[in-house]
Amino acid sequence: MEEFEPRIIAFLCHWCTYTGADLAGTTRQQYPPNIRIIHMMCSGAVDTIYILKALIDGADGVLIGGCHPGDCHYQTGNYKARRRVGILKEIFHQVGFTEDRIWLRWISASEGKLFADTVTQMVEELKKMGPNPMKKLWLA
Amino acid sequence: MAKGKKAEKSRDVLVVGAGIAGMQSALLLAEAGLQVHLVESSPAIGGYFPLLDKTFPTNSCGVCFMSPLPPAYCPIYESELHENIRLMTSSHVDGIEGEPGAFRVSVTQRPTFVDPGKCNNCVSCVEVCPVEVPREFGGGLEKRKAIYLPFPQAIPRSYVIDPATCTRCGECVKVCSPGAIDLDMAEQRHTLGVGAVILGLGFEPFKAELKGEYGFGRYDNVLSSIQYERMLSFSSPSRGMPVRRSDGRVPKKIAFLQCVGSRDPSCGQTHCSTICCMYAMKQAMITKERDPEAEIALFYMDIRPMGKDYERYYERTKGEYGIDFRRSAVSVVKQLQQTRDLLVTYVTEEGSFREEQFDLIVLSVGFTVSDEVKELAQVMGIELNEAGFCRTEEFAPTQTSRPGIYIGGTFREPRDIPETVVEGASAAAQVATLLAADGEKGVRDKVYPEEGALGEGPPRIGVFFLSRGHRLSDIFMAEELINHVQGLRDVVHGEEILVNAPSDGFDRIKLRIGEMELNRLVVAGSSLRTLRMDFGEMARGIGFNPSLIEYADLWEGCGLVHPQGFSETTHKAKVLMEVAVERARRLEPVKKGSSQISRKGLVIGGGIAGLTASLNLARQGHDVALVEREDELGGNARHTWYTLKGSDPQVFLRDLIEMVEGNPKIEIFRKAEVKHLEGSGGNYRTLISVDGQEKSLEHGAIILANGGKEIKPHEYLYGQDSRVVTQRELEGLIHSEDERIRDLKRVVMIQCVGSRDEDHPYCSRICCGHAVKNALKLKERQPEMDLFILYRDVRTYGFYEHAYSGARDKGVIFIRYDPDRKPQVISRDGDLTISTVDPVIGAKVELAADLVVLSTGIEPNDNRRLAEIVGADLNADGFFMEANPKSAPLDFVDRGKFFCGLGHSPNFIEDSIAQGEAASMRAGVLLSVGEIEQVDHVAYVNHRLCCGCGLCISVCPYGARFMDEEIWKAEVMEDVCRGCSSCVVVCRNGASQQHNFEKATVMAMVDAAVT
Known part of the structure; x- marks a missing residue:
């Protein structure tokens, strides 16, 4: 059987994590291709509906990347993201889905290596978890 | 350099040194429309900033707030991207002639042997390079090759060859596919005509090996704070975990040794380096966060967190993080042979010797000036002070001894980031003032053709793959990818374009836009930030709305980072292109509006800071309204008669007021206050009442400079016994030669009255200096007098340390007290007695005194109402709250509102001047931009x-x-x-x-x- 390759949708903030991902590229940090990046202006701009859509449509994991606490270019966007993701995870937990498919990480523009490491680690974890069961429900 | 012809007048600016101060100056001046040449001697810009993972007191980074118009990228990127900044790295100045307004400077650019225009960062060269040496970045903990990227986030992002270590074996040349390496590259000489120069030359960390007794350089587990800072960074090899170099183990017991190369005449470093206490505490805190088990001891002489909110940070380090602060001098560190543990011998405050074993030792190294900078100072023709730092006048903090050359940052005096940012802005203000005199506006307006109805019809998308260095087919199944994209909905064209520089492909794209009637573009290419800028410009140049372009990151975001084969990367590339096309289909042409800014500044408060801000803003060419509550200008400075550094504040104040009153651009409103403010971001209407009459002002910026005041003590018999006075009162008595101080036998000063206590949980910063100043004055008058200063920590930072040691030399006796055993002032039978516990002898001391002087702190004026009116925030202590305490120390979140002076935090006069100038520059940039362009989204x-x-x-x-x-x-x-x-x-x-x-x-x- 072919090895399961998880699909990750990443919402990255323009100023920090997206630039960090770019740095990972310019410094040639290698990481698995399972991630598809969607460029957002701020982690606080990530509506929970985007995360839900990605997971319901069959993504195996969602990564939200923002500036470190205190570094948000829009004052408090990352704190808003943190709360929103916290609540969403709680709901996931309550309805019986594992919340570990949603990752919120602070990665700055200078942390290209951290970005690459995070993606690598997330792919490994998701492989252990297996495919997102929501996909099956949807297709059933 | 070419002699002879007189240098011509120029409005360009040379900024030497691209650290925090230099970048701040450059960005502000560039934004104000001046052309800036930013010269940096190392191959990458940023100074010591890229080394810092987190900064105190917020333990975040936040440096991006430094940019004049937030939101913005990190200033390092912004300095590279700004169209008015010309970066010259690996360069040094080797000659200057001329005068303010017309300098001619020669700059030599050393060869890096790699053409940054061709290098595509593929790292093949690094793999084959046989030379391995310690990496300068991070104090040599890591290794680099002779061809290397100075550090991961280095800007300009290009590999360089270090000629000192390169063996010229030529291996790298063979493997470099774009042919970027040229081992015979020659140095380049440039001659620049500039109107003014700013030196942001920074500091060099003290070489810890000079303190041989601590074993740095000999013992693996003794690190300098520079090395430790690097180790704690998430991007370090240990991913931010502290480790021992000897065995890779995580250390359990760590000691920080303060004042290594500071306050130490034995190594010629007599000044205090000001920030080491804070950075050591930060490093200790981060260590605890990374490893909660770690036991950390910090050996110090005096703990000196004097900045805004720093005292709370200190309390947190002690309380919440449990760092063990030990007021002791470490005499020697020895390494134990078997374990490589370290044995520290130290003397406790009571005078007994102790020994203790640690796993790791961090030396908090101080600031010095490098030989390179000293040489440059000679080239520049500027004077240095005894400590080797730049000589400046106390009340002209950014003016060097040579007119037209200014400085900012740690080259003036060791200081932390907020002060460096302030001085960078303050130096920029001097330049803006100098070069504004010509009357010509600096803004270089560009004219773009009118945009047509592009984007309003149904989408016709053109997809362009830009290939630079690599071809699409090197990494992807190119044909399949292009075919796939061409089949996507609304895509009418797709092709690969080979470019050497982004502009190469523009003509082709322009052609296609016309031919195929494209109204939306997807650009799949490399190095996004610079690409987006160039493309946006290109598009505007042909009347194509830049918001109709979508970018796909096919190289750095896909092809270059995935080790898997063609089919996986091609599959991912297809998906990325689908995402980009989906967005492109929905893009709308955003017509960016802009709002005119009324080019006038309103300054609230006519003390030193407010006067300075007004004068500088006016000299930059803007109209200013200055509102003062009282009938008289001058504020607190009216009651200051002399300073610790020996200047006369009264003369300065008189001149300043004269210049403000005589400046035709400044309108002064006395006995006036702000009643109401409306508007936002560069357009305000303010209602003020002047002597009871209401008046409305329209302005684009507001600077709050409404000061602070001496705290009135309510202890130590103040107000009950006339022999108990405050330092400020004593200064008045000395000045007026009052009879009360004529025949004093013994004076006792008590520090931290109304500071660092429950009501005022912050350090007022200036009181230690104030006490030393008055003590020296009294001693000067009556050398035989007994003078005691009861203190908690002596915080005479920077060069004020010299005054402190001077006072001790003159016989002033310093006795420490604990806050939980405060001194008692007792009046008994007409005699005044002070009783205190001396921790050194562990016993009670009673001192009879003729005069007790209380070093009272500073509190802000009650700004609650004003803050409410202008929509500003206050912090818990009542000082104004900044947009970012580190890199935007004088800005409110709403751009257009600024503050300076004692409303920021307790400060000496020189700092208030620097802040006034800096606030005027931050505000001046906004006013000179003239209109604010809306953001895209x-x-x-x-x-x-x-x-x-x-x-x-x-x-x-x-x-x-x-x-x-x-x-x-x-x-x-x-x-x-x-x-x-x-x-x-x-x-x-x-x-x-x-x-x-x-x-x-x-x-x-x-x-x-x-x-």
Whole structure:
């Protein structure tokens, strides 16, 4: 059987994590291709509906990347993201889905290596978890 | 350099040194429309900043707030991207002639042997290079090759060869596919005509090996704080975990040794380096966060967290983090042979010797000036002081001894980032003032052709793959990818374009836009930031709205980072292109509006800071309204008669007031106060009352400089016994030669009265200096007098340390006291007695005194009402709250509002002057821009869907939202909105949307990305 390759949708903030991902590229940090990046202006701009859509449509994991606490270019966007993701995870937990498919990480523009490491680690974890069961429900 | 012809007048500016101060100066001047040459001697810009993972007191980074017009990238990127900044790295100045307004400077650019225009960062050269040496970045903990990237986030992002270590074996030349390496590259000489020069030359960390007794350089587990800082960074080899170099183990017991190369005549470093206490505490805190088990001891002489909110940081380090602070001098460190543990011998405050074993030792190294900088100072013809730092006049903090050359940052005196940012701005203010005198406006307006109806018809998308260095077929199955993209909905054209520089491909694209009637573009290429700028410019140049371009990151985001084969990367590339096309289909041409700024500044408060701000703003060419509450200008400075560094504040103040009063651009309103303020971001209307009469002012910026005051003590018999006075009162008595101080036998000063206590949990910064100043004055008059200073920590930072040691030399006796055993002042039978416990002898001491002087702290004026009127925030202590304490220390969140002086924090006069100048520059940039261009992605409201719930108004961090009360629908102030999307996410009805980030657009992108 072919090895399961998880699909990750990443919402990255323009100023920090997206630039960090770019740095990972310019410094040639290698990481698995399972991630598809969607460029957002701020982690606080990530509506929970985007995360839900990605997971319901069959993504195996969602990564939200923002500036470190205190570094948000829009004052408090990352704190808003943190709360929103916290609540969403709680709901996931309550309805019986594992919340570990949603990752919120602070990665700055200078942390290209951290970005690459995070993606690598997330792919490994998701492989252990297996495919997102929501996909099956949807297709059933 | 070429002699002879006289240098011509120029409005260009040379900034030497691209650290925090240099970048701040450069960015501000560039934004104000001046052309800046930013010269840096190392191969990458940023100075010591890229080394710092986190900064105190917030333990975050936040340096991006330094940019004049937030939101912005890190200033390092911004310095590279700004069209008015010309970066010259690996360069040094080797000659200057001329005069202010017309200098001719020669600059030599050393060869880096790699052409940054060709290098595609593929790292093949690094793999084959046989030379390995310690990497300079991070103090030599890591290794690098002779060809290397100075550090991961280095800008300019190009590999360089270090000629000192390169063996010229030529291996790298063979493997370099774009042919970027030229081992015979010659140095280049440039001659620049500039009007002014700013030196942001920074510091060099003290060489810890000079303190041989600590074993740095001999013992593996003794690190300098520079090395430790690097180790704690998430991007370090140990991923931010502290480790022992000897065995890679995580250390359990760590000692920080303070004042290594500071306050130490034995190594010629007599000054205090000001920030080591804070950075050591930060490193200790981060260590505890990384490893909560770690036991940390910090050996120190005096703990000196004098900055804004730093005292609280100290308390947190002690309390919450449990760091063990030991007031002891470490005499020697020895390494134990077997374990490589370290044995520290130290003397406790009571005088007994102790020994203790540690796993790791961090030496908090001080600041010095490098030989290279000293040489440059000679070239520049500027004077240095005894410590080797730049000599400046106390009341002209950024003016060097040579007119037209200014400095900022640690080359003047060791200081932390907020002060460096302030001085960078202050030096820029001097230059803006100098070069504004010509009357010509600096702004170089560009004219773009009118945009047509592009983007309004159905989408016709053109997809362009830009290949530079690599070809598409090197990494992807190129034909399959292009075919796939051409088959996507609304895509009418797709092709690969080979470019050497981004501009190469523009002509082809322009041609295709015309031929194929393209109205939206997807550009799949490399190095996004610079590419987007170039493309946006190109598009505007032909009347193509730049918001109709979508970018796909096919190289750095896909092809170059995935080790897997062709088919996986090609598959991913297809998905990325689908996502980009989905967004492109929905892109709308955003017509960026702009709002005119009324070119006038309003300054509240006529003390030193406010006067300085007004004068500088006026000299930059702007109209100024200065509002002073009292009848008289001058503020607190009216009661200061001399300073610790020996200047006469009264003369300075008199001249300053004269210049302000004589400046035709400044209108002064005395006995006036602000009643009401409305408007935002560069357009304000303020109602002031002048002597009872109301008056309305329109202005683009507001600077709050309404000062602070001496705290009135309510202890130590103050107000009950006339022999108990405050330092400020004593200064008055000395000045007026009052008889009360004529025949004093013994004077006792008590520090920290109304500072570092429950009511005022912050350090007032100036009181230690104040006490030393008055003590020296008294001693000067009566050398035989007994003078005691009862203190908690002596905080004579920077060069004030010299005054402190001078006072001790003159016989002033310093006795420490503990806050829980405060001194008692007792009046008995007409005699005044002070009783205190001396921790050194561990016994009670009773001192009879003729005069008790209380070193009282500073508190801000009651700004609550003013803060409410102007919409500013106050911190817990009543000082103004900045947009970012580190890199935007004088800005409020609402751009257009600034502050300076004692309303910021307790400060010496020289700092208030620097702050006044800096605030004038921050405000001046805004006023000189003349109009604020809206950001690309402003929010908008679909009124049909808006229910008027007001959630978007409460969530907006910029106050860019309001309710249209007639129709009860939310509205957006487009010139204030910065496009953060908070309102979009919070809106329950989808009424709030953001241009080109509409929910439907993002959902479509998610859709394309998942499938």
